[in-house]
Amino acid sequence: MGVNLPRLVGARVARREDPRLLTGQGSYVDDHRPPQMLYAAFLRSPHAHARLARIDASAALALPGVVAVLTGEDIARAAKPVRAESKTPSVKTTSFPPLALGKVRHVGEAVVMVAAESRYVAEDAVERIVVEFEPLPVVKNTDEALDPASPVLHEDAGTNLLVSREFARGDVDGALAGAALVVRERFRFHRHTPVCMENRGCLADYATGSQTLTLRSSAQCPGLVRDILTDLLEHAGAPDPRDRERRRRRLRRQGFALSRGDRHVRDGATTRAPGEVDRRSPRGPALDHARLGRDRRRRARPERGRHHRRASRAGHRRRRRLLDLSVDRRHRAGADDQLPARALQGTDLSRADARRGDLQGAARAVPRRRAAARGVRDRGPDGSRRAPARDRSDRDPAPQFHPGRRLSLQVAVGDRVGPVELHRLARPKAREALDYKAARDEQARARADGRWLGIGVASYVELTGIGSAIPVSPGMPVSTGHRGGDDPLRPRGQGHRGVRRRVAWPGPRDDPGADRGGRSRRADRGRARAPRRYGDLALRDRHLREPQSRAGRRRGHPRRPSDPREDGADRRPSAGGRPGRRHGGRRPLRRARDARPERGGPTDRPRRLLGCAPAPEGARAGPGGDQVLRSVLRHRLERDARGGGRGGSRDPAR
Amino acid sequence: MVTVRLKVNGVAHEGRCEPRKLLVDFIREDLGLTGTHVGCEHGICGACTIMFNGEAARSCIMLAVQADGAELATVEGLMRDGKLHPLQEAFREHHGLQCGFCTPGMLMTALDFLRTNPAPSDREIREGISAVLCRCTGYQGIVNAVRAAAPILASER
Numbered sequence: 001m002g003v004n005l006p007r008l009v010g011a012r013v014a015r016r017e018d019p020r021l022l023t024g025q026g027s028y029v030d031d032h033r034p035p036q037m038l039y040a041a042f043l044r045s046p047h048a049h050a051r052l053a054r055i056d057a058s059a060a061l062a063l064p065g066v067v068a069v070l071t072g073e074d075i076a077r078a079a080k081p082v083r084a085e086s087k088t089p090s091v092k093t094t095s096f097p098p099l100a101l102g103k104v105r106h107v108g109e110a111v112v113m114v115a116a117e118s119r120y121v122a123e124d125a126v127e128r129i130v131v132e133f134e135p136l137p138v139v140k141n142t143d144e145a146l147d148p149a150s151p152v153l154h155e156d157a158g159t160n161l162l163v164s165r166e167f168a169r170g171d172v173d174g175a176l177a178g179a180a181l182v183v184r185e186r187f188r189f190h191r192h193t194p195v196c197m198e199n200r201g202c203l204a205d206y207a208t209g210s211q212t213l214t215l216r217s218s219a220q221c222p223g224l225v226r227d228i229l230t231d232l233l234e235h236a237g238a239p240d241p242r243d244r245e246r247r248r249r250r251l252r253r254q255g256f257a258l259s260r261g262d263r264h265v266r267d268g269a270t271t272r273a274p275g276e277v278d279r280r281s282p283r284g285p286a287l288d289h290a291r292l293g294r295d296r297r298r299r300a301r302p303e304r305g306r307h308h309r310r311a312s313r314a315g316h317r318r319r320r321r322l323l324d325l326s327v328d329r330r331h332r333a334g335a336d337d338q339l340p341a342r343a344l345q346g347t348d349l350s351r352a353d354a355r356r357g358d359l360q361g362a363a364r365a366v367p368r369r370r371a372a373a374r375g376v377r378d379r380g381p382d383g384s385r386r387a388p389a390r391d392r393s394d395r396d397p398a399p400q401f402h403p404g405r406r407l408s409l410q411v412a413v414g415d416r417v418g419p420v421e422l423h424r425l426a427r428p429k430a431r432e433a434l435d436y437k438a439a440r441d442e443q444a445r446a447r448a449d450g451r452w453l454g455i456g457v458a459s460y461v462e463l464t465g466i467g468s469a470i471p472v473s474p475g476m477p478v479s480t481g482h483r484g485g486d487d488p489l490r491p492r493g494q495g496h497r498g499v500r501r502r503v504a505w506p507g508p509r510d511d512p513g514a515d516r517g518g519r520s521r522r523a524d525r526g527r528a529r530a531p532r533r534y535g536d537l538a539l540r541d542r543h544l545r546e547p548q549s550r551a552g553r554r555r556g557h558p559r560r561p562s563d564p565r566e567d568g569a570d571r572r573p574s575a576g577g578r579p580g581r582r583h584g585g586r587r588p589l590r591r592a593r594d595a596r597p598e599r600g601g602p603t604d605r606p607r608r609l610l611g612c613a614p615a616p617e618g619a620r621a622g623p624g625g626d627q628v629l630r631s632v633l634r635h636r637l638e639r640d641a642r643g644g645g646r647g648g649s650r651d652p653a654r
Numbered sequence: 655m656v657t658v659r660l661k662v663n664g665v666a667h668e669g670r671c672e673p674r675k676l677l678v679d680f681i682r683e684d685l686g687l688t689g690t691h692v693g694c695e696h697g698i699c700g701a702c703t704i705m706f707n708g709e710a711a712r713s714c715i716m717l718a719v720q721a722d723g724a725e726l727a728t729v730e731g732l733m734r735d736g737k738l739h740p741l742q743e744a745f746r747e748h749h750g751l752q753c754g755f756c757t758p759g760m761l762m763t764a765l766d767f768l769r770t771n772p773a774p775s776d777r778e779i780r781e782g783i784s785a786v787l788c789r790c791t792g793y794q795g796i797v798n799a800v801r802a803a804a805p806i807l808a809s810e811r
Contacts, residue, residue: 012747012749014746014747015746015749017754018745018746018751018754019738019742019746020754021751021753021754021757022729022732022738022742022745022746022751022754022757022761023689023729023730023732023733023738023742024687024688024689024690024728024729024730024758025689025730026689026754026755028688028691028755030682030688030691030692031682031688033683119679120672120674120675196755196789197691197693197699197701197753197755197756197787197788197789197790198691198693198753198755199692199693
């Protein structure tokens with residue numbers, strides 16, 4: 001069996017999805033056309049700040065093929081506004097209606113939505129809608145926004161300053177006062193917009209009879225979209241939590257590719273208004289299918305990047321030793337994004353504002369901040385910039401300040417736990433729990449077989465694929481990231497399968513026919529429909545579930561996978577050549593309790609994860625010693641513990 | 655509404671559409687051939703590239719009525735006898751794609767390019783595919799794939 005295994009390093013791993021994608025059989029959002037599908041088009045605000053005085057859609061409604069014209073008031077009856085709540089108590093939460101209500105707050109904000117039988121007609125209808133805007137005063141940047149005399153964007157907040165926080169360690173001012181040289185720089189980061197090849201879009205299919213909404217979205221974070229959308233669609237008339245749970249279950253997630261969630265949440269919310277459509281336009285079918293998107297115009301507006309203004313001071317000792325650094329930073333989050341028009345002042349190096357929905361913040365702040373930090377750090381005592389080549393060679397081997405280091409964890413923990421040197425903590429623990437030496441031995445054996453096996457240990461905080469929160473370890477209040485589904489190694493979207501074959505242990509098969517094009521297996525769908533609950537939240541992440549009795553767990557898994565499925569081969573570590581395994585080609589899945597050390601799970605789990613020989617008799621994993629590692633190894637653990645749960649707390653913010 | 659008759663991948667089709675309907679929408683919606691993708695809708699990204707009477711053309715800046723009587727080829731028609739076209743094989747072998755959204759346009763563009771230039775240099779390949787945008791690969795894999803496919807296609811000719 002080992003002979004058939006592809007080498008992971010030094011060899012190409014053919015992607016399973018390629019034959020499909022190369023022959024025009026991809027499955028993008030725009031490729032799906034359910035019967036009676038309607039197309040949506042939006043009238044968008046040309047103003048940054050204006051009151052909506054009058055909307056006249058009669059000419060649009062008179063157009064043949066137009067099924068519905070919806071305004072903010074219509075949508076408000078079917079969907080709640082997006083509210084980005086934060087666990088930080090001082091943050092003022094603001095609301096975003098799916099369509100503008102009363103006034104618009106940014107250029108490009110959707111004001112009216114048209115649903116029509118073709119996109120051509122829908123866009124014709126948008127041109128016939130008359131909206132009278134009464135322009136309101138605007139501000140141009142964060143400094144102006146913070147002026148008390150400036151107009152307030154969100155009246156419910158009462159101010160444009162939504163949160164102001166300070167992170168500081170040590171006596172920065174004192175250190176700077178004693179510095180041989182203080183370098184001051186100001187940095188500006190402009191807004192931008194990402195433009196994927198596949199347009200942003202979603203397709204909503206609402207089955208009135210079963211009250212099931214199926215959303216296809218090009219968003220990269222389907223879990224987040226589902227969770228938030230479920231809440232938004234729980235309109236005032238249905239506060240029953242059971243109903244909410246039902247809706248949550250029914251909101252099934254399907255394919256996704258590349259983009260960001262909040263926009264999709266809002267788009268999704270606009271799709272669910274069948275009652276409204278029926279009332280307003282009796283001559284058309286209910287708005288059961290609506291396609292949104294494929295619209296570059298919205299994209300063309302730089303609406304997503306936030307406008308940063310940053311003032312940095314760096315104090316140097318002589319000989320270019322950085323002494324201390326202070327950063328004052330203000331930025332907006334984008335008026336239509338989850339945290340609107342936020343002006344934020346922070347001192348110190350940490351990024352305080354990464355939180356739910358703050359996808360781009362977490363992802364983009366890093367290079368931005370590094371660039372800014374480098375900007376002041378690398379300006380030497382003589383005031384001149386270091387030459388790039390010299391910069392590399394001349395770098396202090398043990399720098400006193402490493403913006404990238406503490407950064408990663410600060411993003412995750414904010415100010416709640418305090419600075420932890422993740423890299424310093426995690427590495428030895430990871431080595432220990434991994435049994436690095438055993439892994440190296442296995443690596444050597446594999447290499448003798450002609451396979452190259454890589455061992456990598458990383459401390460990494462991933463916040464970009466936001467789904468459900470993942471605590472850093474069971475019981476710890478720190479969330480390292482979010483996940484979109486119930487199986488981290490299950491391919492989603494168009495291109496994940498090939499990637500998975502490289503990071504997970506590929507099986508001997510390389511069968512392009514096994515590619516399901518991002519569609520879930522029947523077993524997966526079964527699981528997705530039956531989320532577990534933790535407190536008030538439906539949990540789809542197995543490791544977030546509360547520990548349960550075995551009997552209860554069995555009841556909860558009527559479809560527990562017990563046989564190797566079509567892609568099980570590349571999910572399982574190879575059993576080839578290992579002595580003492582009970583199974584042959586068909587590897588029985590271990591029981592759920594195996595995954596929970598508190599229930600006396602096997603002690604050699606890390607080794608087995610790496611496909612090493614079982615631990616010698618009597619060896620126990622150090623109690624509690626591998627908490628950080630567990631998050632590092634989560635994907636492997638998760639895969640290995642099919643159906644297994646690990647008790648853990650859920651990030652209280654989500 | 656006007657009637658459009660055309661051949662796509664050797665199969666005759668007839669459809670009725672508005673005179674303003676874009677060719678790419680006609681191909682995707684009326685003919686159901688969703689392999690041709692719509693990216694920018696104004697002739698920049700090249701994802702919609704098809705073969706129009708044997709030459710690469712952007713179907714998002716053409717009207718369906720312009721294709722009346724024409725012979726088109728789309729990415730769906732590249733396979734022969736259930737096997738990938740050599741160019742498709744080369745793209746797979748050299749990782750010339752990731753998300754696959756630009757790939758149909760890239761394949762049709764490269765096909766046209768290799769027909770006119772059977773033995774291109776790397777520079778010429780880059781120039782030849784410059785009409786199609788790819789955000790995943792950084793183009794290197796695509797250039798490698800086109801280079802590898804060139805002699806195979808030339809020998810088949």
